[in-house]
Amino acid sequence: MRKILVVGAGQSGLQLALGLQSHGYEVTLMSNRTADEIRTGRVMSTQCMFPTALQHERDLKLNFWESQAPKIKGLGVSVAVPGSHDPGPAQRAIDWVGRLDGHAQSVDQRVKMAGWMEAFAQRGGQLVIHGAAVGDLDYFSRTYDLVLVAAGKGELVQMFGRDAARSPYSEPQRALAVAYVHGLGPRPEHPEFDAVRCNLVPGVGELFVMPTLTTSGRADILFWEGIPGGPLDVFKDVKDPAAHLSLTLELMERFVPWEYARATRVELTDAGGTLAGRYAPTVRHPVGRLPGGGLVLGVADVVVANDPITGQGSNSAAKCAASYLASILDHGDKEFDGDWMRATFDRYWETARHVTKWTNAMLAPPPEHVLNLIGAAGQLPPVADRFAGGFDDPADFENFFYEPRLTEDYLSEVSAAAGA
Incomplete structure (x- = not known):
């Protein structure tokens, strides 16, 4: 039985811990707060999860609040x-x-994270209530096969260097x-x-x-x-x-x-x-090196933190957890080395890059062709529906959003169909 440590009890950390647990891994989860402290504390975020992300939760039977949350x-x-x-x-x-x-659907993270944390403990997972420092991870890395850092704030994030080529903004937008x-x-x-x-x-x-x-x-x-x-x-x-x-x-x-x-x-x-x-949108390198030489893998907004303007935070966290879970299962009993960690992140980046590109575009003043697209959606329902669908699958924006010619061709095609 492989031993995995997950540090951080947000959307990605908990979803990944519960997913690994369901596949028989021995999982330890570190949180700096108890379930009750989370439930009675301050709101942590906004969140709206679209169909693909919701399906990742259903796949793990974690959709505890689906019947209660507004559709x-x-x-x-x-x-x-x-x-x-x-x-x-x-x-x-x-x-x-x-x-x-x-x-x-949107479920307040105080509700979801507290409920998932309790489910993890009830299912036999080891829950450690402790704010982890780099020194703690240095110690733990010697006793676990893999350490995953899913705590997006605090000193642990500093282990992961900023990827300047993928981070056009250095200040909050x-x-x-x-x-x-x-x-x-x-x-x-x-x-x-x-x-x-x-x-x-x-x-x-x-x-x-x-x-x-x-x-x-x-x-x-x-x-x-x-x-x-x-x-x-x-x-x-x-x-x-x-x-x-x-x-x-x-x-x-x-x-x-x-x-x-x-x-x-x-x-x-x-x-x-x-x-x-406020925070600066930042993509970071996915592998952190501990003082003792051990390696840790960053998860979700530890390594890809986008501005919430496109509502992708919890969606990206769910997609990252699902992608990492698949990579861990595929790896079997081989060593989780640096090459595997980078390949695991690259697999997730194939999805995340579309979110980052779209989000960074939405933070800038919109060019004329994008204004035309948003304006046309008022007269052409298929355009409005496709734009809305992009919140679930941001990769689709490559086909009609960024390039003026693609936007013009798409609007001409929809207009012609509407007039047919």
């Missing part, structure tokens, strides 16, 4: 007319919703502010189904609104992404949750009044329902 069946895009304050449709230059093939709320009203245009709403405010930033399941049941996430130094970059020193929500709503009223119109009665889900921060 998200669409993805909407609105673009504000600069300087407008009317909640009516005239104040949106673009406003449409694409339908997903299948459904997406957005200031992030999250509030989990109860009491948000439905979008009047499509009250019959749940959708993630992406509201783009040119030159200012974005507001995302997504239905979720939290510790107190159905809720919605209000998520501002502000261009640093701009009017949304005002949450840094706000420590009081009520003040954070008040500021969130004030900015909604100013920049996205159509969303504010359904938020006039919201309240925070709990005192831990807010979060603010």
Whole structure:
């Protein structure tokens, strides 16, 4: 029986630990918090998982909350007319919703990670509650066949050097502010189904609104992404949750009044329902070398940390865990050496590179052909649906998004089919 240590109890670490456990590996999981501390603590993220990522959870029978979480069946895009304050449709230059093939879901990581951690322990896994340092891993690496680092923050990340060729940004590109709320009203245009709403405010930033399941049941996430130094970059020193929500709503009223119109009665889900921060999107080299010479393999956002503007964090974490699990199973009883670690990451990078390329493109001001594409989606439902589908399979953007000629050819083809 092979012994594997997983450090970090997020989406990727827990999914990988539970997957390995189900295949008979002897797995130790290190977390710096207990399940109860996670469940009663502050929100850790936003998350919306699309069909492919959800299927990875189903494959491992980890979809514990699928019947309870809202089924998200669409993805909407609105673009504000600069300087407008009317909640009516005239104040949106673009406003449409694409339908997903299948459904997406969001489960508050406090709910999911606490539940998965308890399942791991109940199934006989060794759970160690301890904040790991490099020195700890140096010791453990001598007693485990493989050490996987899935803790995306703190000193452990520093073991993995920045891959400059794959990391065009050295500074944060957005200031992030999250509030989990109860009491948000439905979008009047499509009250019959749940959708993630992406509201783009040119030159200012974005507001995302997504239905979720939290510790107190159905809720919605209000998520501002502000261009640093701009009017949304005002949450840094706000420590009081009520003040954070008040500021969130004030900015909604100013920049996205159509969303504010359904938020006039919201309240925070709990005192831990807010979060603010920023980080530079970074791809890192996947293999870390310990002081004693041992090697460790970085997992998910330890090695590929994208900005959340495209909602890919939990999806990428699930896809990374599934890819690494397959690589470990395929390797049998051979040594997990540096060459294997790099090959394992390269296999995942074939998926992750599309996410990184798309996310970095969305952080920059959109070129004319992309504006044309987003605009055309309002008149051509197949375009809206395909754009929404890209959140599940970002590789598809290669076929119609980046190159002006491909975009023009695609729009001509859809227009011709619509007129036939």
